[in-house]
Amino acid sequence: DIVMTQTPLSSPVTLGQPASISCRSSQSLVHSDGNTYLSWLQQRPGQPPRLLIYKISNRFSGVPDRFSGSGAGTDFTLKISRVEAEDVGIYYCMQATQLRTFGQGTKVEIK
Amino acid sequence: EVQLVESGGGLVQPGGSLRLSCAASGFTFSIYEMNWVRQAPGKGLEWVSYISDSGNTIYYADSVKGRFTISRDNAKNSLYLQMSSLRAEDTAVYYCARDLWYTGLFMDVWGQGTTVTVSS
Numbered sequence: 001d002i003v004m005t006q007t008p009l010s011s012p013v014t015l016g017q018p019a020s021i022s023c024r025s026s027q028s029l030v031h032s033d034g035n036t037y038l039s040w041l042q043q044r045p046g047q048p049p050r051l052l053i054y055k056i057s058n059r060f061s062g063v064p065d066r067f068s069g070s071g072a073g074t075d076f077t078l079k080i081s082r083v084e085a086e087d088v089g090i091y092y093c094m095q096a097t098q099l100r101t102f103g104q105g106t107k108v109e110i111k
Numbered sequence: 112e113v114q115l116v117e118s119g120g121g122l123v124q125p126g127g128s129l130r131l132s133c134a135a136s137g138f139t140f141s142i143y144e145m146n147w148v149r150q151a152p153g154k155g156l157e158w159v160s161y162i163s164d165s166g167n168t169i170y171y172a173d174s175v176k177g178r179f180t181i182s183r184d185n186a187k188n189s190l191y192l193q194m195s196s197l198r199a200e201d202t203a204v205y206y207c208a209r210d211l212w213y214t215g216l217f218m219d220v221w222g223q224g225t226t227v228t229v230s231s
């Protein structure tokens with residue numbers, strides 16, 4: 001089974017400052033079809049998760065461009081260029097290359 | 112409006128059974144793969160089960176294999192999760208979420224969740 005490991009688990013950020021979350025998989029997420037099925041989701045307090053990024057770096061419909069994804073193989077990053085109050089929540093990476101696995105989640109909070 | 116609505120959660124004793132439903136609307140349900148994902152109180156997300164668009168391919172997490180059964184009725188735009196031999200550790204909010212493999216979009220729409228509590 002693929003294990004997803006996120007760091008940090010908590011990220012206190014000043015409003016307007018950047019934030020970065022890393023996600024590492026226990027094996028390559030490159031699928032036999034050549035795609036890498038790594039997504040990022042956001043879960044605001046009391047809400048279901050929401051898709052932000054798919055296939056490493058593609059922003060989902062309606063997602064602000066301050067969110068960006070990058071990476072390859074086993075190492076991936078989600079960046080928020082300037083954190084806003086509405087970005088508070090828990091962020092999860094998820095792989096869909098082999099079944100589905102979520103990272104432990106990273107809590108983003110305002111300092 | 113694209114929507115997924117879960118129902119069927121509740122309080123059940125250890126060893127008991129429960130059937131969750133997920134009603135889809137606003138999109139062509141029959142072309143989407145579907146998942147159940149759960150979240151224990153104060154914990155992270157755990158993938159539970161997957162079913163292909165036709166229902167011919169099914170996968171389960173090891174934690175529920177042999178106890179849970181996923182199914183779908185495309186004519187009724189509905190997804191189901193039959194849960195049996197329930198344990199305290201199955202207590203969670205259960206979400207349904209859709210996939211569309213060929214686009215690379217996984218879990219792009221989620222329901223609000225239904226709460227399952229396993230306790231005596």
